[in-house]
Amino acid sequence: MRDNSYASVMGRKNEIMKQAVGIDYSKYEIEGIAFDYEKMMAEVGYSLEEVTKIQDETSVGNTPLVELKQINKLIQRISPAGKGARIFLKDEAANPSGSFKDRRAAVSVYEAQRNGYKGVIAATSGNYGAAVASQAAKRGLKCIIVQETFDSQGKGQPEIVEKARACEAYGAEVIQLSVGPELFYYFLLLLEQTGFFNASLYTPFGIAGVETLGSELNRQMIEKTGRSPDYVVVTHAGGGNLTGTARGLKKAGAAQTKIIAASVDLSGLHMASDRDFNRKSFTTGHTGFGIPFATFPDRSDVPRNAARALRYMNRYLLVTQGETFYVTELLAQLEGMQRGPAGNTSLCAAISLARELDDDQTIVVQETEYTGAGKCPSAQLSFARENGIIVRTGNPEDNCPGKEIVLPQSPRQIHYTEMDMKKIKTSYVKQAVKNYDKQDFSDTERAFMAQDLNMTVETVEEILASIN
């Protein structure tokens, strides 16, 4: 009988993964940190045309692009003369399970079926679980979703409990765990025991699936405004949404479009802390995932992460929980669209950004998500109060993750905080030094880092010199 202890299963990680994703990642390894990213994406992933065909089969994509006319009127009100860009929203909640994650799941589940796997497993507490469960249902595959749901008191995060309900509604088995990164250990054990496909968010399939989102929104913007958008704001967590959208935009020829990441600022809360777990009012789209995944993408559940956000990210803007709940309310009350809240992080940043841009410029907020029990602002804010968090109206600058949620008094108070991109990129290099346990990187490795960071080799060398 196999040794199923923590250490032993973690030791079999590579072997289990190879079996479970059907990708021989060693083919793309070059040296140390360096691997051939584009070769991996080209050989393993699918072309835009192929992905469109796969997604058509299960009714994924082709979601509406909505001009937020009322919100744009509001932006005009709060912007100086000549300023106030127009915002368009890609209504991804119109996908079968209610979020853009269907695009990623569609390709992964297709790949699983094509290779004869009997079922799929995904480790996710978010919309991706519902997406995989929904796509598995459509293709007649079995599905297991593994979630981090409860704290040690057995108190469930309402948003995650809702996702469990959705997954069960689509016929998936839902395994719910208490807080901790060892979820990955149990996930590996399940992959080994079932022989199912690992529908990871971070394979080339998962990223190729999002490329259609970028190309679609570009086509819709050309139809509506005559040109590509000036800015696309992406809610950023693991990096797949941003990477896939940006790649799709590039493939569609939108070379000038700026890619803006947006996350809810949850600084100060530890993602693996039992105590902090239920003090978060956002379970994704926050800095707790956004920063670690941007600065060390290969921390994911596959050997090489296809989501590499810093290759494509032009700016990174942070907003508060209170501002995002406020904007979620605006979307419902002014546009008649009840969505989110997590997907509205980018809308929140976009409203603030729009005020600085000329009024002939355009911004696309590239996703919405379904809402409901556990997810909507009243559910999350009630839960926050039950957990001793102060909820009040005031100045959003007083927001304090885990302690206080401050809803703005006026739309004028919505302001993003800009992250220093140089600092994030420096942090990537520091992570490389730590994880590869060396200070001297070869020319090939430095060239790879330069590509991964969208900067020159000289700048990478300067950063390396500054840390050493």
Next chain:
Amino acid sequence: MSGKAIRGQWVKIHRIILNPSQRAPSVPEDTKKCPLEMWLNGYLDQDEAMIGEEVIIKTVIGRSVNGTLTEIEPKYAHSFGKPIQELLEIGPKVRDFIEQGDIDER
């Protein structure tokens, strides 16, 4: 609700995956004090059982898993929450704002 489940009934089980001493070294101190726990729903795969007993269930996809019976016909307890006064005020206030601007602009 009776504390006895019968074969085929939809139930929830609980089990410990890792004891505190088996947890990963990287885990923060507060988490390390707790076991890693699991909950799972499925059909009771034995004639009958009482809450608190060790049982076997068959999950919705047909896997057999054992654990302690914790709930019979488990319900989803999440909700839309209570009305939040601070949220209710946002819509009417912002509609007025679009029409009339700030109070200090009037």
